[in-house]
Amino acid sequence: MFINIAIDKDTIMLLIGIFSLLSFASLIGFILKRALKTEKQRNIVANLNSRIKAWWVMCVVFVGALLTGGIGSYVLFSLISFMALREYITLTPTKKGDHRALFWAFFVILPLNYYFLATQWYGMYVVFIPVYAFIFLPIRTVIAGDYERFLERTAKIQWGLMVCVYCISAAPALLTLSIPGYEGQNGKLLFFLVFVVQMSDVCQYIFGRLFGRRKISPNISPNKTVEGFVGGIITATLLGTSLWWITPFNIWQAAGFSLLITVIGFFGDLTMSAIKRDRGIKDYGTTIKGHGGILDRIDSLCFSAPVFFHLVRYFF
Amino acid sequence: MMADFLCFITRIISGLNVRWHGCLPEHTQRVYFANHTSHLDFMVLWAALPKRLRKKTRAVAAQDYWNGTKLRRYIAHHVIQAILIDRKNISVHNTEENPVNKMLEALDEGSSLIIFPEGSRNILPEMRPFKSGLYHLVKKRPDIEYIPVYLENLSRILPKGECIFIPLLGSATLGSPLKLNKDETKNEFLERAKKSVEELRCS
Numbered sequence: 001m002f003i004n005i006a007i008d009k010d011t012i013m014l015l016i017g018i019f020s021l022l023s024f025a026s027l028i029g030f031i032l033k034r035a036l037k038t039e040k041q042r043n044i045v046a047n048l049n050s051r052i053k054a055w056w057v058m059c060v061v062f063v064g065a066l067l068t069g070g071i072g073s074y075v076l077f078s079l080i081s082f083m084a085l086r087e088y089i090t091l092t093p094t095k096k097g098d099h100r101a102l103f104w105a106f107f108v109i110l111p112l113n114y115y116f117l118a119t120q121w122y123g124m125y126v127v128f129i130p131v132y133a134f135i136f137l138p139i140r141t142v143i144a145g146d147y148e149r150f151l152e153r154t155a156k157i158q159w160g161l162m163v164c165v166y167c168i169s170a171a172p173a174l175l176t177l178s179i180p181g182y183e184g185q186n187g188k189l190l191f192f193l194v195f196v197v198q199m200s201d202v203c204q205y206i207f208g209r210l211f212g213r214r215k216i217s218p219n220i221s222p223n224k225t226v227e228g229f230v231g232g233i234i235t236a237t238l239l240g241t242s243l244w245w246i247t248p249f250n251i252w253q254a255a256g257f258s259l260l261i262t263v264i265g266f267f268g269d270l271t272m273s274a275i276k277r278d279r280g281i282k283d284y285g286t287t288i289k290g291h292g293g294i295l296d297r298i299d300s301l302c303f304s305a306p307v308f309f310h311l312v313r314y315f316f
Numbered sequence: 317m318m319a320d321f322l323c324f325i326t327r328i329i330s331g332l333n334v335r336w337h338g339c340l341p342e343h344t345q346r347v348y349f350a351n352h353t354s355h356l357d358f359m360v361l362w363a364a365l366p367k368r369l370r371k372k373t374r375a376v377a378a379q380d381y382w383n384g385t386k387l388r389r390y391i392a393h394h395v396i397q398a399i400l401i402d403r404k405n406i407s408v409h410n411t412e413e414n415p416v417n418k419m420l421e422a423l424d425e426g427s428s429l430i431i432f433p434e435g436s437r438n439i440l441p442e443m444r445p446f447k448s449g450l451y452h453l454v455k456k457r458p459d460i461e462y463i464p465v466y467l468e469n470l471s472r473i474l475p476k477g478e479c480i481f482i483p484l485l486g487s488a489t490l491g492s493p494l495k496l497n498k499d500e501t502k503n504e505f506l507e508r509a510k511k512s513v514e515e516l517r518c519s
Contacts, residue, residue, distance in 0.1 A: 082483075086331060090485040096475045102482045285485065286333060 007067065010188060010246050018059060018195075025052045044209070050290030058288070058297075062194065066187045070175050071118070073190065077172040078114040083294045084164040085110065087284040091276075092156045097146030101137050101157060109133045110165050117169055120176050129166040134158050163272075163302045164295070170306035177309075179316045182248040192247050193261065193308055196240040197301050200262040201269070203239075204232025221273040229266060236262045248316055257311075261304040268303025272296075319395045323363035323370070330356060330473055331485035334364045337516065338492025339463055341366045345428055346461045348373075348490070349450055351443050351513055352432035353471035355381075356486075360470055361430050362396050364488040374422055375430040376415070378403050399429070403436075416452045423457055433509070437476050443514060446506040454496045454505065461493040464509065466516035489516040 029049040036042055065072035089102060109129065116125035138154045174190045182189075208228025216224045240258025244251045272295065276284065285293025326332070350361055358375050365373055379400040382392035392398040399422055401415045419429060433446035454462055469486040494512050496505055 086483050086485060089482075090331075090469060090472075094472065096478075099472075099475060099478055099482060100480075103480055106483055 008185070010185075014188070014191060014246060015063065018063070022052070022056055022059060025055070047290050054288045054290050063191075066191060069187075073172045073175060073187075074114055074118045077168060078110065080294060080298060081110055081114075081165045081168045082106070083287065084168065084284075084298060085160055087287075087293045087295045088160045088164050089157075091279050091281060091284065092160065094153060094156070095146060095148070097144035098141055098153055098157065100144060101140040104140060105133075105137065105157060105161055109136075109161060113165050113169055117173055117176065122176065125169075125173070129161055133161060137161075167302045167306045168298065170309040171301060173309050174312070177313055177316070179248045179312075182316075185246075185248075188246040189248070189312070192240070192243055193305060194301065195243070196236055196258050196261045197265045197304050199239050200232055200236035200265050201300055202232075203235040204228045204266070207231030207235070217270060220270060220277055224270070233259070233262045233266065257308065260311075261308055264307055265300030265304040268300045271303070272299035319370075320367065322359065322391065322395055323367075326356070326359045326363040329481060329483065330360050330363075330470060331483065332360060332364060333485065333487040335487065335489045337489050339461070339490055341369055343369070343372075344461050345423070345426065346373075346463050346493075347423075347429045347431060347450075347453060348463045348465050349431050349433050349446075349509065349513070350465035350467050350488075352434045352437050353439070353467070354437060354474045354476065356470045356474050356481075357432065357437075357467055358396050358398075358430070359391070360467060360486060361465060361488060364490075369428070372426065373397075373428040373430060374399055376401060376419060376432075378436070380404070396430075397427075416449050416456075419449065419453060420456060423453070423460060433506075437471075439471070439476050443510055446510050448502060448506065450509055451496075451502045451505050454494075458496060462495070462509075463493055464491040464512040464516060465489065466491070466513050468517070491516045 029045065029052050032045045033042075033049060036045055061076065065076040085106065089105075094102065113125065113128055113133075116128055137157055141150070141154055141157075171190060171193060174193065175186045177186060177189075179186070179189075204224070205228070207230075208223065208225045211227040211231065212223075212225030214226040215222060216226050216229050237255060237258040240261070241251060241255040244254035247254055247257075249257060272284075276282065283292030284295035287294050288297055291297050348361060350357065358377055362370060362373065362375060375396040375398050377392060377396070377398040377400060379402045382388050382398055382400060392400060399418050401418070419431070422429060431450065433450045434444045435447045438444050450462070453460075466489045467486065468489070469484050472482070473484050473486055474481045491512055494509055500508075
């Protein structure tokens, strides 16, 4: 269960880098706050500053968990899954007949998924939700005896488990890989994934705010623009490529993976936005100040984590 | 101490988000009236109030349920400081058992109240008509603030007839004070009071 995470020179460099970046962001936020005059600009900067503050907290928590050597990351990501599923089910209409099935989803299936992961029982981990949970849940619902909108209700719970638990858990699953010549360094690979995904979100936000003109998907997410998408993807891919030295990849592979992570992440974000639109809401919750809910923060990771994990697992 | 702890647990279980929409958490004497769908309602609305207001707020609850087990009795008497109502023998003639008199007594002692005018837990999507107690309170103590509250999702966290909860996110939305209009009849007022709660659903 405990994975040896070496705190080597690279890790220390990363820590210095990430916290300098945050300090730099805070400094810019501080300067902007002083410089701006109009009410509208102030509101945008106030939101930016609360986002930056939240980033400090998120980085400290994530890095802290990473440094514990595995177990902290499993606990952290299982809590993230729990809170994300909580937000998701809250906004998905369920009936009383789903009550017991949901209880199993929250308190049995979710912990077991992370237990199989942490004990490195890969074969069980990888089929547990798609096979056992997906068969068990409709059984539990059918026992409750309510057939109204049955397919819809079951599908909603299954999709919730898939996105919030199974997909998210693929991120800490990177810690379990054994890559020749990269032993004890998997923490940095998890860092790489989370960094590229989150920087892609941040850069798309910045480019969209500064240069956004043409809406990329007006029906689903009016805030997303072509300029934000292109600028964000390119910048985040360059940032990811520049971190090739912390990964088991060469510089071209790092670039390819960064591009893949950011593009899939963008579509994850868009997909989760479509669900929000359908439910008529803007954010999944209010947990993280300035960002909305947990699910608003990790929607890109939901899609990019499993693809990245499985590709790395096949090819390295 | 124990009460604070139980409030803390309640807030965690219900993922409570409190929205002071039409009023602020002030020291005014108030009657909070809310929709009723779950046994959690009492604890949740009580836990939604800041500690300093909580101390002076009592919930009006059904005697048969809250005297049912040791834990419930403890919560009723020591946590939500319940004014227990005997639902089976409600009578306007017996002054001692008249629920309105019990509530008036508590108001005159300076307490705020939490009431659920639907009478018992409702499993339908639409709210049930309000019982007349609220009207009698407004009529007899018009200077107190009557605050509508909409409790959301609690019936999904702990539905009627279930004993285990699921951890969804609940919320309590508090609206602006309601006053009895001049020449308003009992039914008109109760209908308007019910609407004031329903309107908080979407806001």
